[in-house]
Amino acid sequence: MRKIRLEAISTKAPHDIEKEATKKRLEALLEELDELQNLLYAQSRHAVLVVIQGMDASGKDGLIRRVLGRLNPEGVQVASFKEPTPTELAHDFLWRIHQQTPARGRIQVFNRSHYEDILVTRVHRMITDEVAKKRMRAINDFEWLLTEHGDTHILKYYLHTSSEERHRRLEERLSIPSKMWKYSDNDTKEAKLWPEYEKMYEDCFAHCSKVPWVIVPSDQNWYKEYVVAKSLRDTLKGLKMKYPGLKK
Secondary structure: OOOOOHHHOOOOOOOOOOHHHHHHHHHHHHHHHHHHHHHHHHHOOOEEEEEEEEOOOOOHHHHHHHHHOOOOOOOEEEEEOOOOOHHHHOOOOOHHHHOOOOOOOOEEEEEOOHHHHHOHHHHOOOOOHHHHHHHHHHHHHHHHHHHHHOOEEEEEEEEEOOHHHHHHHHHHHHHOHHHHHHOOOHHHHHHOOHHHHHHHHHHHHHHOOOOOEEEEEOOOHHHHHHHHHHHHHHHHHHOOOOOOOOOO
């Protein structure tokens, strides 16, 4: 399996991609997604799980608000996975995740996900590499279960940002009132560990890619939103859904 090296992948939009034209295409994609999500909900044969991972300040919240926020909230849910509670820690690490998987007809978004349990836990030495490898096998089995027996289509995105851009966004949290609520004293400590996080992500990509990852250049929000919206549109369109018609 080809190993992904994040340092070899650009965090910016390709030079031949024009910003304003791409933003217009994004608006058209969002309108198309609205109709496709309505089809998904009406037919209720397929489920979609959108996994969004990325470093602090990679723009996960903004992406969800901009791309998924335009859709009917009755058919879209967002689950955020933070530090496990005592109850969650009393179960296996996937217990809390499985409860949030999407029902048929729904789109479920994971803002961070089961991958935190092989990322944060390794960087902070909460688990050994041996335990991490076992968890990776469990994750592969879990995703296989969803796709093969749950009619679930999984999309996994890593929001790839440069350290310079992440630092700039963290600085904004100290100066822009609407972003101050996101600031944590832990931000600076975690920033020192970014190189280690990148290594853990690369290991994750290598061992948990039966459902492939999309590495999304995310320094520019407009391009990040376009890539994710187009990927989601293509997936939904590929389901070739039809409205069920009158109930008999």
